[in-house]
Amino acid sequence: MMGTIQHFSHGHTLYERKYADIWRCIICKQPIIASESHFDCSQCWHNIHKICAEFPEHINNSLHLHPLSLRRSSFESSIRCFYCDKSFTEEEYAYTCKDECAFYMHAKCGSIPQPTIISSYTTGDGEDDDDDFVQFSCHQHPMALVVELGDGSDEEDINLGKKCIACQLPWSYPAYSCTSLSCPNFFHKSCVDKLPREVQHPFHSHKPLSLQISKLQSCDLCCKKDCRLIFSCREIGCTFKIGTECAFLDTIVNCRSHDHLLCLVEGASCDDFKCDGCQKSYKELDNHATFEIQLTRSFLFRCMECNFNLHFICGPLPSTIKYKYHIHNLTLLDSVVEDNCHEYYCDVCEEERNSDFRVYSCSNCQYVAHIHCLIPQIMKLIKGVNDISNDVELWALGENRWKWDIGIDEKDYNNNTQKETVRDLMNYLTQEEKEKLLQPWTLWGHNFSYRRNLYDHYKNANSRFHQLGSIEDFETISEFFQRFDSSVRDDFDYELLFYTPKEGIEIEEKYLRQKVREVDGKYKVPNTLAPILKTLLDSYGGDLGGYSWLSPAMRSVTATLLLIVIDQMCRTKIEDVTWDDLKKWLFYLYVIYRIAHFKVYPDLWELGELRRNFIRKYWTFKVIRLKQVYTNLIDEKVEYLKAESKRLEENREKFKKIDINGFLRTTALPRKKMAIDEDFSVSIASELKHKTAGDSFFEFLDKRFS
Template identity: 30%
Template sequence: MSNSITTCPLGQHCIQHSSHPHLLLLVDTTDTIYKGVNVRCFACRSKSSPSESSDGGVYYGCNRCEYFLHKQCIDQLPQEIQTSHHPNHNRLFLLMKRHKYCKCSTCGNTDKDALYFECPQCDFQLCLECGVSGGTRTIKYEDHPHLLSFMEKINNAVEQCNAYTCLKQSIMCNTEEFHKTNSSKFQCLDCDFKLHLLCGPLPSIIKHDSHMHSLDLVDLFIEDNSGEYYCDVCEEERNPRIRVYCCRKCKYIAHVHCVISEVINVLKGDLRDVKLKVLGEDLWEFPKEIDHAASPLTLRDLIHKLTHQDEIHFLKNHFNWDEGDEVSTTTTEVEPEDDNIDEVLKFSNLTEFDFLLFIFGEFYSTFNKRKLRIKSSDLAWTLIDIKGYSIPLYLASPMKALLHKYGDISRGGGRRYIQSSSLIQDITPRRYYSQELKSMGFFFVCKVMKEMHTTLVIDITKHLLQQWHHYLYFVEGADFNVDFLMASLENITINFYYQQVSKVLHMNFPMKIEKKKDAMQKKMAELQKKIEEYNAGLEKRKELHESSRKEKSMKQGLENAMKVNWKLASDIRLLNKSLYKV
């Protein structure tokens, strides 16, 4: 739409602007009709000209609505734009938003009485700053099919982060380090996919004034075995689970939030020659020729495509899942650091050999008796095609690494079991399994691999080991050869045994035992008090029993109560009218 000046019927110069339904007339601020009128530019919110120019303070406006725009603002503001932030629809149009609060779809800022670029086909809208300046940089994130936008200093914190490691360990996002960077985020503007700044793609190398050398982004940097780790910038404690910038040569370590100024400068600048590093990117090695193609399916769709009844039965024997389309926002939390004293003591009384016999027997028994839940958040993941198998996008790297190192492990070498009543029967492997069931098998294998590569030893729990065994028992039954992964899991389980034994030897363990004893004694005191209350109740019962036989009013009241048990409340009449005599 053009901003060209035309002549109105009254002989005045006027402009038809997309932001307003009425014609905007050339304003003569010296005219008496503008006396007492707040002539103020609706775009730049200024009474004066936005800059020194030949236009001076020239306005066009609608007197009836008291809506005015500088001529210079009109010339500079496009009435419609196209943006990479909203690629699915065509153009956004400049509109006036008056008498209501509007929220920018990129920066999240809200404003009242402002101009916004709005999509006529959906609710997407941009504030002037984001619309004119481009607002944010779009960034490719390998675990999501759409481009992400970096948003600095938004008003609303990220309530749900879709990064796999953050979903798996909510203990990470409860740290002070997360709170200090929570005003910035990465967001997909085509869907509801969001990432914390610390979980998203960050510059792999930065140069900061705090150190003479360049700093590398690392997911995990443990300089010693002290168990106490600090930032060299602020000299405050840091959580080793959270990525940092460091100089390996000097062992200089910095919180991300301590060098955030440089990180944000890079993210807001030209990213064409900048290497961004995704969390966990350096864990996997595979040739770049192993490519993948997008798929319109989700993991839930893949399950629905299973047609062989024995395969469906096999999957349902060991897993359950939501059949609907809703996506759960529940996350799996790391178990608290307060150890299970009883379990630790039990394990410490076993030898390594006896522990393995016990734990593996329990895991296999649980596999045959209980189902593991496939979370709705996993079911909603978009799938990609890798070598003919449909895999959730966030598992692309472990899948490629698996194929590169071990080949197609679904082609035999495993064992298959079926469950008949209470018996587990080892049967001859089938010659053929559907591609859908194999894809489910690869999903479970890659899920175990991803979790093994992103879980600190200190965070491993019996429950997590049990889950990993459950997944691998299932894929073995589907004729996968996962001997290499089972061997790793056995070593991890052995290490878990010694981790538990070491807790008994720790100097704080007696204190934990005493704390447990104190809690039990407090509970025993509460139970003893309850026993005394019950004894008093029995004595009271005896008294009531005697009075119900001797006292006429008590006897009559009890008889009346029995008579009305099966009547409606509204049918009860006054049984003792004498109580209501005036």
């Protein structure tokens, strides 16, 4: 008996039918094939598969923390189903989040029972415990507990390459292994027996994280993309999620040059991350020293609050270390260059080292060690293993050049209830002071259009030199090397001088949010930049000087801007400086001079000399790099053309040896029986060459063979 339903997608009663006409289901947008049970409306064209009609209007799904509702939506091409990662058809029904999260699932995908690691136990014959199996709800076959390797060592080969369903790590004992010989799936016993259902993570303190099995996702901490078992936040608006490997990380360290704690992540996938210390990614470092970073590239110092990252070799490492095979303590140094030679070696492994990387060195003798050669000792100090004191100071790249003793007890500073930030200082500025930062070109008595037009003119004049890149631009390259005279240098000088960003002067968010520290009673600057200011004050007699009429807030803001520029200059190696870096740094220094007149650069003439020195240094290094790069490119091109020429000569000789007559004897099909002599191909070629333009190819063949 045919039934009727009242479906939430339609206002009329729907009737169950079977007939041969082909319709399209309103829910899944798929055809309703002939004789397939479905529901339709007798008053309008509303058809639904019977199975689609049974999808509930509201569901809870373990892949999302909020309730989902089945709705019809107009989907953009970029929106994909969270479960199957396939796109939606136009006006398709889908399960969407009731709290307006950007979460979408196909109706059929939403109806699939989601896996959990809840297990039920079954017994093979009811008598022997060895026959017990475990049936997990996320796996279709029973699984047997394998505690240790059996008598046959073939098991190791069988399990090679397998990955745990939950943590995606390789096989290890004990494990629950699928009883089906054709199924490679298994669970580590620890993944299902010991993992808690909730964890509290130091980078997610406001709510515990819940354990869930999901589709493959990326861990927010180590950035691995193949996590199926994750801990995620169930709070509205929070998308924090981590893999099980990162759920119990407890190595948290303090970094002086960053305002948040850092977590030491082991086993990270971070080749694309730009290190905030050396300003490079591992992919960029690969071109310089693959060997020296291989053993540490999976370690990462990471701040989850603001996506701040440091390579292990650039991160907060013990400032001193004791190595059992050397009598003296070793000190962490950012770089060691010995005797102006070009080859440097590690005294631990006796392998070559790159002088650009940090090392541990002995101050009493010429003993130098790679960072990666001392990893066990470094880890013990960072983690405080075996009661080894972790009171040793940790230094990140570049921190040892500044004076960190600024006369304030760190505990008193951290316990200070006053939470004044750089953003507060910006709010203290008057409207006139703010306009000097937002429209700094007025400090020169100019308007924006005037300065920008001058800048654009000189930028365009220099563009042919800035865009050098291909050896096909050889004429421009030659001009660059031969005509780099005073007029060309003047064009570059004016491009730097008139650079004017439309946004004016800006302070990055990572500084705006920082609490300020008072230094020398006159300046309030971000905590991480205070040591730089202390070092400057010691160099200039305890005072930067400046205009006496500056307000305390403006004095602190301009001092902060100066420290930011100095910090960026110190973190960028000469060979990595870009033309855009120079423009920004000089522009900021000019504005700081105009506003504050700090005695770091006492007059405009000295700033002009600094600008011209920037140009000389920048182009000196660029010329050296260009000559080396283009020489290598030309050498590679010459070698390629030589190989190509040799290949063509060999092909030419092969073509000369081809037996054309033999080919014609086997393929020619004359209408009349005729002899094919040695001059046959010659006569063909002659006739082709001298045939009249009016003849068609068919007419030529007809004349030749008829």
